Amino acid sequence: METRPPRAKTRSIKLIFGFGVVAGLVWAGAVLYRPAQSAANSRQSDRAAKSSDLPSSDAALSQFRQTVEPILKDRCYDCHGDGEMSGGLAFDSLKTEDDILRNPELWYKVLRNTRAGIMPPKKKNHLTLDQQQALEKWIEVAAFGLDPQNPDPGRVTMRRLNRAEYRNTIRDLMGVDFDTESAFPSDDVGYGFDGIGDVQTISPMRMEKFLEAAQFIVSKAVPVVPRALSKQFAIGKDFRTADGTKDGNKMTFYQHREVSHTFRALAAGDYRVVISGNVDGVTRRDPQRCTVSVRSDGREFFKNEYRWYDCEFFTDER
Incomplete structure (x- = not known):
């Protein structure tokens, strides 16, 4: 088999x-958080090695006094300064460095509302293009700390x-x-x-x-047993007779005889059975014939008739 x-x-x-x-x-x-953390540390090291366009705190405050504060006085103090505190916000109450430079939530609202044209209100004069650009640049660089030379997308x-x-x-x-x-x-x-x-x-x-x-x-x-199993062979002397002995004798046309051999299949599947043998008659021709039947687990799956030959080899496959 x-x-x-x-x-x-x-x-x-x-x-x-x-x-x-x-x-x-x-x-x-x-x-896995460690690789992301390592990547963030690497980016920080790279940024430290590069030149930065971020202004110092003194420079950022100076820019605020010179550029941003005049815009706020001109466009926003009617509602948010000089004693007015619409929405709980008064720009002239921003006095200290922390009030101005450490207040990103406030400046995010300012940036969002001015970009959308919500503030100043329609009945007031909107910011000019130059004023809007100057305000946005100061908020992004000074208030948010965004460095255009070394942008940081954040942790991935x-x-x-x-x-x-x-x-x-x-x-x-x-x-x-x-x-x-x-x-x-x-x-x-x-x-x-x-x-x-x-x-x-x-x-x-x-x-x-x-x-x-x-x-x-x-x-x-993943299969534990290989899908393709090695071949298993059995020659004549490996077969047992009905009484369980292994005599290795030839089987003749003139005697009914049963022999068996046990093959163990390691896995379920389709198997190919190859039967090889030979008919070796005596010199005088004999018209007799014999039938060979092969069974597996009691079920016959091969049956063939053979005639007399002087010496003939055959191979059958199922």
Whole structure:
């Protein structure tokens, strides 16, 4: 009995592949903050090594007094200065360095409302183009600390997959429908969604669950037994007679005889059976014929009739 031609595989290759898949599945589920932090530190070092266009605190205050404050007096003090405090805001109350340079929430509102044309109100004179550009430049550079020479997009969040995404990914990549609802804790929810990267966390318990899940998925997706098995052979002397002996004697046309041999299949599948033999008659021709029947687990799957030959080899395959 033999199977289809085997493919060479070693245990070490299977182990390496298995560990690689486990590592990939854990990476898919996990959030790694260290690389992002290292990247942020690297950007800070690069920015420190480059020249910067950010003004000093004294220069920023001087620019405010010379450029921004006159614009506010001209366009905004009717409602937000000189005793007026519409909306709880009075620009002439900004006296100290912290009031002016450490107040990004205030300047964000100013920038947003002036850009949208909401402030000054329609009944008042809007800012001229030069005034708007001067105000925006001071807010972005001095109040927000944005350096045009070294822009910083901020920390990039390396997010993990939530339970639904993990299940879909494993099903598409590995062909395993893994029940993440019962295997993993509930996902963190922020703003009504469970896929917000900045909200998602990973605890030691969740990491353990990722490792367990990865090992389980690999055990289901990667076969332990090779798909192609090696060939199995049995020659005449390997077959047993009805009484369990192995005599190796030839079988004649004139005697009914049964012999058997046990083949063990290591995995379920389709197998190819090849039967090889020969008919070696005596010198005088004999018209007698014989029938050979082959059974497996009690079921006949091969039967053929042979006639007399002086010496003839044959091979049959099923």
